[in-house]
Amino acid sequence: EAQVTQNPRYLITVTGKKLTVTCSQNMNHEYMSWYRQDPGLGLRQIYYSMNVEVTDKGDVPEGYKVSRKEKRNFPLILESPSPNQTSLYFCASSLRPDREHEQYFGPGTRLTVT
Amino acid sequence: AQSVTQPDIHITVSEGASLELRCNYSYGATPYLFWYVQSPGQGLQLLLKYFSGDTLVQGIKGFEAEFKRSQSSFNLRKPSVHWSDAAEYFCAVVPLRPRGNEKLTFGTGTRLTIIP
Numbered sequence: 690e691a692q693v694t695q696n697p698r699y700l701i702t703v704t705g706k707k708l709t710v711t712c713s714q715n716m717n718h719e720y721m722s723w724y725r726q727d728p729g730l731g732l733r734q735i736y737y738s739m740n741v742e743v744t745d746k747g748d749v750p751e752g753y754k755v756s757r758k759e760k761r762n763f764p765l766i767l768e769s770p771s772p773n774q775t776s777l778y779f780c781a782s783s784l785r786p787d788r789e790h791e792q793y794f795g796p797g798t799r800l801t802v803t
Numbered sequence: 804a805q806s807v808t809q810p811d812i813h814i815t816v817s818e819g820a821s822l823e824l825r826c827n828y829s830y831g832a833t834p835y836l837f838w839y840v841q842s843p844g845q846g847l848q849l850l851l852k853y854f855s856g857d858t859l860v861q862g863i864k865g866f867e868a869e870f871k872r873s874q875s876s877f878n879l880r881k882p883s884v885h886w887s888d889a890a891e892y893f894c895a896v897v898p899l900r901p902r903g904n905e906k907l908t909f910g911t912g913t914r915l916t917i918i919p
Contacts, residue, residue, distance in 0.1 A: 693846070729812070731893060731911040732847075747906075779846055789907045790837050790897055794846025 691716050693795035695780050701801045702770055710765045710798050712780030718793075720786045721763040722747065723755065725776040726797075732779065738763055739786050770802045805830045807896045809910035816884050817918050824879040824913050826894030834896040836877040837907075838868055841891045850892075853877060864888070889917045 693714045702708055714721065722737035724747075734747030738757040752774055754766040763782075767774060777799050781792035808827045816822050828834060835854050839847040851862025858870040868879045877894060894910040 729911055731909040733909075734906065781846070790835065790852060790895070791849060792847075792907075794848070796844065796846050 691793065693780055693782055693793050695778075695795040695798050697798060698796065699799050701803065703803055704771055705769050708767050708770060708800075710767075710778060710780075710800070712763045712765065712795060713761050714763075714780075714782040714793065715761065716782065716784070716793065717760065718782035718784050719760070720784070720789065720792075721757065721780065721782045722789070722792070723753070723763070723765050724779045724781065725749065725774075726779060727776050735765070735778075737786075767800075770800075772802050774800065775802050776800060805898075805908075807894055807908055807910045809892075809894055809913050811913045812911070813914045813916065815916040815918060818886055819883050822879075822881045822884045822888070822915070824892050824894075824915070826877045826879065826910060828875050828877065828894075828896050830896065830898060832898075833870075833872060834898050836868075836870060837895040837897075838862065838866070838877075838879045839893045839895060839909075840864070841893065841912075843890065847893065850879070884915075884917055886917045886919075889915055891915070 696711045719740050723735040724732040726732050733749045736755040738744045780795040783792040806829045837852045838850040841847045850866050851860050853860045853870050860868050866881050891912045891914045893912045
């Protein structure tokens with residue numbers, strides 16, 4: 690089954706404690722991205738990757754890092770989480786960058802930073 | 804500034820009633836237009852898309868949307884809603900003629916509640 694998986698689905702952590710949210714897709718997609726969803730703000734893109742070893746900032750990259758060492762994986766790293774990063778996070782992938790509108794979305798990771 | 808607006812934060816509709824969710828865009832030229840649905844606990848799913856041609860677009864789950872250039876709108880409709888349609892709906896745009904790095908921009912979403 691074609692899918693994007695994220696782990697963990699729920700995470701409660703404390704300020705400053707480094708964390709990683711994993712994302713994996715099984716469709717051999719070139720393009721992957723991370724979004725955060727906040728009430729009244731919709732989805733905003735954090736980072737995206739056009740292919741292996743190619744990543745770039747989205748609209749709200751501050752406080753986040755990503756890596757793309759393998760085509761299937763695109764982890765999101767919060768080196769020093771802060772309460773304003775409490776949000777619902779989505780990973781997504783599409784066959785090509787110009788197919789961003791056809792992205793498959795993961796189920797989401799709800800992160801709470803206290 | 805270029806933007807996409809969903810004026811209604813929350814809409815409540817009775818099961819079996821008709822539905823219309825509003826979406827307006829502000830771009831120099833007509834962008835590509837999309838509607839997504841986010842069911843509780845799940846990621847977004849593409850409902851339908853408009854690139855060009857017929858201004859009435861059919862999507863999955865019985866939804867349709869009408870592009871109106873004069874009103875810069877792309878409203879989502881369904882003749883008769885089901886309880887399973889309760890979800891959050893996002894309108895999104897991509898500027899005309901994507902060149903590989905044109906970004907998908909989402910509206911702020913409309914939460915749909917269905918009452919029996």
